[in-house]
Amino acid sequence: MPPVLTVRDLSKAFGAIRAVDGVSFDVHPGEILGLIGPNGSGKSTLFNCILGQLAPDTGRVEVNGRDVSGRRACDLNKLGVGRTFQQLSVFPQMTVLDNIIVAGQEHRGTMIGRLFGAPDAGLTAEADRMIEFFRLSHLRDEMAGSLSYGQQKLVDAAMAFMAGPSLVLLDEPAGGVNLTMLANLKDRLVAYNREHATTFVVIEHNMEFVMALCSRIIVLAEGRVIAEGTPEEIRSNQTVIDAYLGG
Amino acid sequence: MRGTLRIVFLLLGLGVLVVAPLGQGNYVIYLLCSWLIFTIAAMGLNLTLGYAGQISLAQASFMAIGAYTTAIVTLAGWPWVVGMLLGVVECLIVGLLLGFPALRVKGHFLAFVTLAFNVLVFLVSRNEEWLTGGIYGLSGMPRPSVLGFSTMKQLPFYYFTLFVFVVFAALMYGIIRSPWGRAFKALRENPIRAESLGVDTRRLTLLAFAIGSAGGGLAGALVSPLVQYIDPTSFAFGHSLRILLMVVVGGSGYFFGPMLGAAIVILMPEFLRFTEGYYLMIYAVLVIVLMVYCPSGLIGLGAKLRDLVRRKPVERGDLKAGAQL
Numbered sequence: 001m002p003p004v005l006t007v008r009d010l011s012k013a014f015g016a017i018r019a020v021d022g023v024s025f026d027v028h029p030g031e032i033l034g035l036i037g038p039n040g041s042g043k044s045t046l047f048n049c050i051l052g053q054l055a056p057d058t059g060r061v062e063v064n065g066r067d068v069s070g071r072r073a074c075d076l077n078k079l080g081v082g083r084t085f086q087q088l089s090v091f092p093q094m095t096v097l098d099n100i101i102v103a104g105q106e107h108r109g110t111m112i113g114r115l116f117g118a119p120d121a122g123l124t125a126e127a128d129r130m131i132e133f134f135r136l137s138h139l140r141d142e143m144a145g146s147l148s149y150g151q152q153k154l155v156d157a158a159m160a161f162m163a164g165p166s167l168v169l170l171d172e173p174a175g176g177v178n179l180t181m182l183a184n185l186k187d188r189l190v191a192y193n194r195e196h197a198t199t200f201v202v203i204e205h206n207m208e209f210v211m212a213l214c215s216r217i218i219v220l221a222e223g224r225v226i227a228e229g230t231p232e233e234i235r236s237n238q239t240v241i242d243a244y245l246g247g
Numbered sequence: 248m249r250g251t252l253r254i255v256f257l258l259l260g261l262g263v264l265v266v267a268p269l270g271q272g273n274y275v276i277y278l279l280c281s282w283l284i285f286t287i288a289a290m291g292l293n294l295t296l297g298y299a300g301q302i303s304l305a306q307a308s309f310m311a312i313g314a315y316t317t318a319i320v321t322l323a324g325w326p327w328v329v330g331m332l333l334g335v336v337e338c339l340i341v342g343l344l345l346g347f348p349a350l351r352v353k354g355h356f357l358a359f360v361t362l363a364f365n366v367l368v369f370l371v372s373r374n375e376e377w378l379t380g381g382i383y384g385l386s387g388m389p390r391p392s393v394l395g396f397s398t399m400k401q402l403p404f405y406y407f408t409l410f411v412f413v414v415f416a417a418l419m420y421g422i423i424r425s426p427w428g429r430a431f432k433a434l435r436e437n438p439i440r441a442e443s444l445g446v447d448t449r450r451l452t453l454l455a456f457a458i459g460s461a462g463g464g465l466a467g468a469l470v471s472p473l474v475q476y477i478d479p480t481s482f483a484f485g486h487s488l489r490i491l492l493m494v495v496v497g498g499s500g501y502f503f504g505p506m507l508g509a510a511i512v513i514l515m516p517e518f519l520r521f522t523e524g525y526y527l528m529i530y531a532v533l534v535i536v537l538m539v540y541c542p543s544g545l546i547g548l549g550a551k552l553r554d555l556v557r558r559k560p561v562e563r564g565d566l567k568a569g570a571q572l
Contacts, residue, residue: 106445
């Protein structure tokens with residue numbers, strides 16, 4: 001099957017610093033790919049270039065065989081790409097239900113049609129299923145800003161999945177999340193991947209989390225790919241140990 | 248149950264608005280008309296600022312565009328509705344154009360862009376005498392006739408204004424309750440996240456300015472026949488600040504906020520007249536106290552008081568899970 005995501009020779013420099021330097025890789029359908037590397041290795045810049053929030057200097061990005069280089073984030077989302085952010089990125093003064101609905105409504109009909117259509121864009125039942133899947137039903141009508149950090153991370157993940165994306169990029173989903181929530185999050189991500197065959201690309205510093213979640217891992221250092229392989233191969237790769245994992 | 252209560256309160260409120268001017272003198276009815284008209288302008292700004300999070304200090308300039316257009320059209324012998332429609336469409340287009348800088352600048356930079364626009368409209372209305380009458384303004388605009396009934400007297404004109412207000416409020420409610428309203432809030436709270444969820448934040452920003460400005464235009468179209476005399480000072484920058492004050496004092500981002508805010512800004516000085524020279528000082532102090540202790544405005548204050556009366560026990564959802572560790 002053709003790759004869901006293709007990145008070719010992607011580069012991005014900030015002044016003299018080459019944050020991403022000729023990165024190429026493919027992500028295949030249903031795969032959970034981990035992107036790891038020390039701070040400043042270019043992971044988030046790479047994400048932002050793929051997702052249209054930064055314009056790459058060179059290179060090409062394809063989603064499901066379609067060149068999306070330079071496309072805006074909202075267009076990418078319509079093409080089936082979801083994402084989560086490193087920082088909390090829910091809408092704090094909206095209920096959990098509204099957070100989830102807003103994540104799906106732009107995929108329903110035309111803009112004018114939405115103005116004259118149902119207030120919930122016909123998404124309440126679907127949003128409730130997503131809320132239940134992420135075990136947030138007891139918080140459905142609470143303001144998202146009043147939830148704990150881990151709960152907001154779960155809402156953030158639920159929002160990324162609401163439109164039924166074929167590819168989801170998760171930026172440090174485990175950052176700052178307590179152990180219980182982390183186990184819940186991992187369990188939900190794996191379950192979603194199995195049920196929907198959705199492809200994930202995960203940036204993460206929590207090695208235990210990433211090794212348990214991902215089927216393949218790419219290691220970045222100074223903007224370049226220094227290693228690629230299964231979690232076991234990465235654990236024993238001397239270059240990775242020297243550059244990132246330590247002795 | 249909540250839905251039924253809401254309808255009952257709405258009908259009660261409407262009933263109060265219908266009987267409010269009965270038995271009152273011309274000045275009180277004039278004040279009530281002003282309140283309704285400024286509420287329309289403030290509701291427009293509330294969409295731009297309160298819901299979509301885009302600061303605008305130019306709402307009075309859109310009132311000017313609506314008022315001058317209606318005045319020119321009605322003085323030329325055309326019906327009020329033609330002038331109103333022209334004024335509202337002009338404001339939609341100009342508001343859309345004013346939204347373009349908002350795609351590049353935010354916060355106080357955007358505030359200065361809109362302030363400059365307000366000054367520009369003021370200068371045009373003062374200097375282009377052939378069109379606007381310059382500093383002498385325009386006068387003698389006729390009040391509209393509705394189905395053959397004249398609104399020249401104060402009471403019929405009040406009911407005419409109330410009708411326009413109810414129609415506009417219903418339209419705004421429809422927008423805010425629709426998925427557009429949810430998208431506007433998403434734009435206000437986290438534009439980058441909203442964009443990543445498929446919300447076209449550029450188009451939405453332009454729409455927020457266009458619709459909000461159209462509210463200003465409609466208010467201007469009603470001011471023209473109300474006062475039957477307009478000049479550039481009626482729409483100077485200070486009036487934009489007044490409309491902003493109405494939105495913020497009432498509760499920015501709440502549907503009923505502008506109604507309360509406009510009531511405070513327009514009606515409260517009248518209630519404080521017995522304090523003679525001190526009324527402006529008392530008024531200013533009240534606004535300062537409100538903003539310091541309740542920045543979410545009167546609606547926010549109401550919500551705080553309600554929470555004090557019936558505290559809702561909040562169960563921490565993660566405690567049960569934590570106990571299993």
